[in-house]
Amino acid sequence: MSVLIVIPARFASVRFPGKALAPLRGATGQAKSLIRRSWDAAQAVSGVDRVVIATDDDRIRAEANGFGAEVVMTSSDCRNGTERCAEALDALGGGFDIVVNLQGDAPLTPPWFVEALIDALTDHPVAEMATPVLRCDGRALNGFLEDRRAGRVGGTTAVFGAEGKALYFSKEVIPYTADDEWDDQIATPVFHHVGVYAYRPAALAAYARWTPGPLEKLEGLEQLRFLERDHPVQCVEVDARGRQFWELNNPEDVTRIEDILSDLGMA
Template structure:
């Protein structure tokens, strides 16, 4: 099947596009209301953030799933499937893989990807992206962190979070959420998110948020699942590793909380996205079953 099939399939694609468009309209309205209010590095340059790179951070050592980027998914390494999806996004000027592992690097070069070697000491994907950014010869305004465990990420979502960050000059970070399935409500590998009325993140948690007095899932509440993709203002990403770890970030083990705890704004778009990422070995079978059902090659 053509790799664009998941994007051009009727209901899922149009739903994704309509949600993305909605998020961009809200973002543009917020940007207009904010006017000249910007962070210190934006005051140095009012230039539109146009140059965009996609970076796929990948490490072999993972506490939950060692060697995850190289796991086979219907005949291809997962990192290759993620890379091929990212290359379909129209807003990315370049896509590279950032890794600290030679096996991953060799695999990626084998299917034609550009690779940047990074230190083993990187504590999370954002820090790996930051190091890779500073090793590039070209300058970029926006960096999209595309998690290597999202083999079915839709190019429209990548484009959507880039446009959301471009339309929100007060934000240094943007990401996407999708409706949470009831069965994932108490799965700590599925990160939940709550968003304010202007489309900015309030909080992320591995627990169910919001949590009601009954302690039960409310079937009428639109809980949100955070997708493993985010974009950063490039100047902010350079200082991100130097920001000290924050209490909520450490407790939840979620890197985006360090952004919020330090007072920065994080823009969120809502999309319809059926397939989730691969967090543990059991998720591989779920992804393959989904791909067979949708006739995705």
């Protein structure tokens, strides 16, 4: 199975303009841009044939070229990362069995999260797309609840059926839990949706032809376009193996991510 990783990146993020170029300091105090750390995360994934950064911004292209990344320029009309991945695949001429969308705001994504998606599509030939979900411990869920109390949109949560078929994704914390404070190490009933997707090329091409539905527009979550079109999304539960995971959604997340980088000893 030939695998392409696309890292979609744009400059005009609504919640954090220019975040792809935001510096993140690691354990040694060295600062690397968000897009550089996302590229490094992609390079750690095994079984991948090619990695590209897809952007419409010359500033991001210049930064990526500076650390040796391959860049595909895409249209500013792309409404989300999945559309940008579809356009990048088309620009490359296809030729891949699996396309992974490793979003440019998730530099803490462990390689085994992505490898689990590749395995899921390899082992289930009828599956069109897959995405990882991570059971929140109390520390992670407290962070979600803190964000919502402060009026911030933090991570995305997912609910799914017994066979892993997604029922819904939301920027609210779902399912509802009566407790508003959890012990740090306890396993909770809430699953963090990790912003990584693996697609069959045909599913990716179909997605780009569909118009966004009302739920996608309300939530601002691209994967809901599949659910609204009755195309199943396979959730793959992954194990953090003791690592904390967080995405860069708001300026306030910089400190959180830098603390995790330091805890992990990542330069």
